[in-house]
Amino acid sequence: MLLSTKGDYGVRAMIDLAKHAGEGPVQRSEIARRRQIPESYLDHLLAQLRRAGFVRSTRGPSGGHELVKPSSEISLLGLLEALEGSLAPLGCLEPAAGDDAAESICGQNWVWQEIYDQMRTRLAAVSLAELVEHEREHERQAVITYNI
Template structure:
């Protein structure tokens, strides 16, 4: 079974949280952890990875915290996924044609390549802003009025 790791899932949630609070100043890690119900220690590791990838900025001090490095509409999910999970490698022969001696006669390689391209395309076509907008719609739908 293909699975996205906890690192990828939790990191994506943290990025959506930062995007939701974009423009509202620095966000404390403990606040993200509380809202997303994540371990603050684990979240710290994820945010450092995202910072190293240039997706998150941090500021120390009394008014410190974390912010997105760019506007939510300028960060696509592919960037986040690659920072947290590394390159999408479904089958070794897709990324390294020398990995398999059957490359010229393999009828399934094209399927794996197409699958990788499809996943990459979906992630590249969605931005953090898209997810924030969807979240706002979901919250609006779930409101109960008397």
């Protein structure tokens, strides 16, 4: 599997922040509770997101985390790469791949390079705002189903 829980939790935390944008800092304990993420683990993910420039945080009472940019300007690709590192399906497609990597599976890399490019292009076209919108849509569906 290409994605681990880091990407999962991290993106979910960002969706949470996006949903509460403009309401002041959101505390990690709130995010952890709402999104079912272990709080002590979330710490590290928020730190990564902060270092990557997606999140700003303030300490002390009534401190917390908030988005630096509007959610429409944040791509899923950017988030996942910040959280997971490279999304390359093969070692030899990574930017820093050495010569020995090219000896290896990279006999097939003309196919994989193409797939990787397509993947990144698609992920780059999805914004955090769209993810939030999709979640809202999903919630509405759930309510409708429930009310029938």
